[in-house]
Amino acid sequence: MHAFDPNTLTGDLSSARFEPGPTEDRLILSMGPQHPSTHGVLRIMLELDGEYILRAEPILGYVHRMHEWMAEQKTYFQFMPNMGRVDYLNAMGWNWAYAGAVERLAGIEVPERAEYIRVVVAELNRISSHLVWWGAYLLDLGAFTPIMYAFDDRETILDILQDVTGSRLTYSYFTFGGVYADVPADFATRCLAFTKRMRERLPMYRDLVTDNVILRGRCEGIGEMDVDLARRYGATGPVLRGSGVASDTRRAEPYGVYNRFDFRIPSYPQGDAMARYMVRMDELETSCEIIEQAVSSLPEGPIAGKAPKTLKPPKGEACYPVEGARGKILVHVRSDGGPKPYRVKLRAPSFSNLSTFCELARGTLLADAVSILGSLDLVIPEIDR
Numbered sequence: 001m002h003a004f005d006p007n008t009l010t011g012d013l014s015s016a017r018f019e020p021g022p023t024e025d026r027l028i029l030s031m032g033p034q035h036p037s038t039h040g041v042l043r044i045m046l047e048l049d050g051e052y053i054l055r056a057e058p059i060l061g062y063v064h065r066m067h068e069w070m071a072e073q074k075t076y077f078q079f080m081p082n083m084g085r086v087d088y089l090n091a092m093g094w095n096w097a098y099a100g101a102v103e104r105l106a107g108i109e110v111p112e113r114a115e116y117i118r119v120v121v122a123e124l125n126r127i128s129s130h131l132v133w134w135g136a137y138l139l140d141l142g143a144f145t146p147i148m149y150a151f152d153d154r155e156t157i158l159d160i161l162q163d164v165t166g167s168r169l170t171y172s173y174f175t176f177g178g179v180y181a182d183v184p185a186d187f188a189t190r191c192l193a194f195t196k197r198m199r200e201r202l203p204m205y206r207d208l209v210t211d212n213v214i215l216r217g218r219c220e221g222i223g224e225m226d227v228d229l230a231r232r233y234g235a236t237g238p239v240l241r242g243s244g245v246a247s248d249t250r251r252a253e254p255y256g257v258y259n260r261f262d263f264r265i266p267s268y269p270q271g272d273a274m275a276r277y278m279v280r281m282d283e284l285e286t287s288c289e290i291i292e293q294a295v296s297s298l299p300e301g302p303i304a305g306k307a308p309k310t311l312k313p314p315k316g317e318a319c320y321p322v323e324g325a326r327g328k329i330l331v332h333v334r335s336d337g338g339p340k341p342y343r344v345k346l347r348a349p350s351f352s353n354l355s356t357f358c359e360l361a362r363g364t365l366l367a368d369a370v371s372i373l374g375s376l377d378l379v380i381p382e383i384d385r
Contacts, residue, residue, distance in 0.1 A: 025049050029366075033062050037140045037370045040380030044357075044373075046366070053369060056361040058354055064384040071344035076102055076176070076311045079341070084170035086346060087382040089132055092118075092125035093324035095174035097331040098344075100255060100320030102176050105333055106313040113301040114178030115257045119294045120191060121161060121173065122322075123287040127198065128157045129325035130280050130287075137277075137374040138209060141218050146209050153201060156194050160187070176311065178304030188295040195288040202285060210281060219274035223360045223372035226271055234352040237327025238283065239376055242276035244269035249323035261293045273375035280377070312339050326350050326377050350382040 032043040041062035047055040067086060071079045083098045084091035096118060103110060110118075131154040135147030158168045164183050165173040173179055209215055225235070230243045240247055246267040250258040266282035268275035312335075319332040327349025336342040353376045360372050 026054070031369070033059075037373055038380070039136065039378060042354075042378070042380045042383070044369075046361075046369070048366065051365050051367075053361045053364055053366060056358050056369070058357060060384055062384065063381055065381070067385045068344055068346060071341050073340070075339050076313070076341060079344070080175070081170075081172040083174075084167075084172050085381065086348065086385050087324065087326070087329075087350070087379045088170055089129040089379055090125055090325040091169070091171040092122045092173065093322050093329050094331075094346075095171060096122060096256075097320050097322040097324075097329045098333075099174040099176055100322065101318050101331045101333040102311070102313065104318035104320060105316060105335055106176065106307070106311060108177045108307050109305045110178055111302045111305055112257070112299050114303045114305075116294050116298050117179050117183055117303065118174065118256055119258065119261075120183075120187075120291055120298075121164060121171075121179075123290045123294075124157050124161060124191070124194075125171070126325045127284055127287045128154050128161075130284055131157075133280060133325075133374075133377045134205075134209075137377075138215070140370050140374045141215065143209070143215075146205075149201070149205070149208075153198060156197065160190050160194065163187075175304060175307070177307040178302070180304075182303045188298060191291055191295045195292050198284065198288055202281075205281065210277075216274065218368075218371050219277055219375070220270075220272060222273045222364070222368050223375055224270070224272045225356060225360060229356060229359060230271075233355040235327070235356055236349050236352065237324065238276055238279040239327060239353045239356070241265065241267040241279045242375075243271040249321050249328050253321050255320070255322065257294075258290075260297075261290050263289050263293075273371050276375040276377075310339055312337060324349060326379065326382070327353060346385050348382045348385055350376075350378045350380075354378055354383060 027048040029046045029048055030043060031046055032038040033041040038044065043059040043062065045057045045059060046053055067082050070082060080098065083094040086094045131150040135150030138146040162168050164187065165171050225243050227243050227245055230240050244267055246265045248265045251265060263286050266279050266286065268278050315335055315337045317332065317334040319330055322329045329349060330347035332345040333341050334343040357372060357376065361369050364372065
C-alpha cells in the first residue's frame with residue numbers, strides 16, 4: 001500500500017456521497033450504529049486509505065422521536081416532560097429553555113426564589129453531565145477506572161436532585177413561572193457539602209488522568225479546530241471555548257439571575273481534543289462557584305408565579321437561549337392563540353458540534369476518530385430530536 005499524505009487531499013469532501021465497494025487502496029467502513037464510542041445509535045461511514053481517514057459522513061435518524069411534531073399535538077403543559085428526553089444528561093437545560101420561551105410568549109413572571117433554584121439545579125445537572133462525559137470519554141480511550149470515580153461523585157448529585165424533583169435523570173422540574181416544588185430544608189447544606197467534596201476530588205482527577213502521559217498522547221494535537229471552522233458550523237459551548245473563544249450564553253445573553261454571580265468562563269486556544277477536555281474540567285469548578293453563591297443567597301418567597309391552568313399565549317413567537325452542558329440550547333415557540341403550540345423549534349448544540357467532525361477527521365488515523373468524537377461530547381438523542 002502506498003504511503004498516505006493527508007496534505008494531498010483537496011476540495012470539500014464533507015458533502016460527497018460514498019460510492020459502494022472498495023477500490024484498490026480505499027476501504028469503506030461503517031463505524032456504528034452499535035460502535036461503543038458513538039454512544040447511542042450514531043453511524044459514521046468512513047472512507048479509509050489504510051489507517052487514515054479520507055472522508056467521514058455521519059448518518060443520523062436511528063432514534064428520531066419527532067419531538068417537534070409532538071409539540072404541535074400537545075398542550076404547552078403536556079409537552080414539558082418531552083424536554084427531559086431531548087438530552088437525557090442535561091434535562092434541566094432543556095427544561096429551562098422551553099419554560100423560558102413560553103414565559104416570554106405569555107408574559108409570565110418568575111419569582112426570585114424560583115430563579116435561584118433554577119440556577120442551582122441547572123449547575124448541578126451540568127456537573128453531572130460533565131462527569132458522565134469524563135468517565136465515558138476515558139473508557140473509549142481504554143481507561144476503565146475513571147468512570148467509577150465519576151459515577152461515585154455523580155451519585156451524590158442524583159441523590160440531591162431526586163429529593164428535589166422526584167427523578168434521577170429525565171427531569172421535568174420546571175413549570176411556567178417557576179418550579180414545581182420547593183427544595184428541602186437541608187438543600188443548601190447538601191449542595192455546599194457536595195461542592196466541597198468535588199473541589200477535593202479535582203486534584204485527584206488531575207493526577208490520575210489529566211496529567212497522564214497516555215491521555216496527553218491521545219488528545220494533544222488531535223482534532224484541531226480553529227475559530228473559523230467552529231463558526232462556520234455553529235459550534236458552541238466547550239467545543240467553541242476549546243478553540244479560544246470565551247463565549248458563554250450565561251454571560252453573553254444573561255438569563256435568570258446569572259448576572260448576579262461572579263464566575264469565569266474557561267477557554268483554551270489550542271483547539272484540539274485536549275483543549276476541549278480542559279474546558280470541561282475547569283467548568284466543574286466554575287459550576288461549583290455558581291452553586292455556592294446561589295445557595296448562600298437563596299431568598300425566601302414563592303416558587304412559582306401566576307400561570308393559568310389552561311395556557312393560551314397570545315399570537316406571536318418567542319425564543320429563549322440557555323447555556324447547556326454541550327453548548328447553546330435554543331427553543332423557539334410560535335403561538336396561534338390556541339392551547340397548543342403552533343410550532344416549536346429545538347436548536348440542539350450536539351447537531352452543530354457533530355457537523356465539525358467531517359472536517360476534523362480528514363487525514364487523521366482511525367484510532368484518533370474515537371478521541372475526536374469523544375471530545376465533542378455528543379448525546380445522540382439530542383441530535384435525533
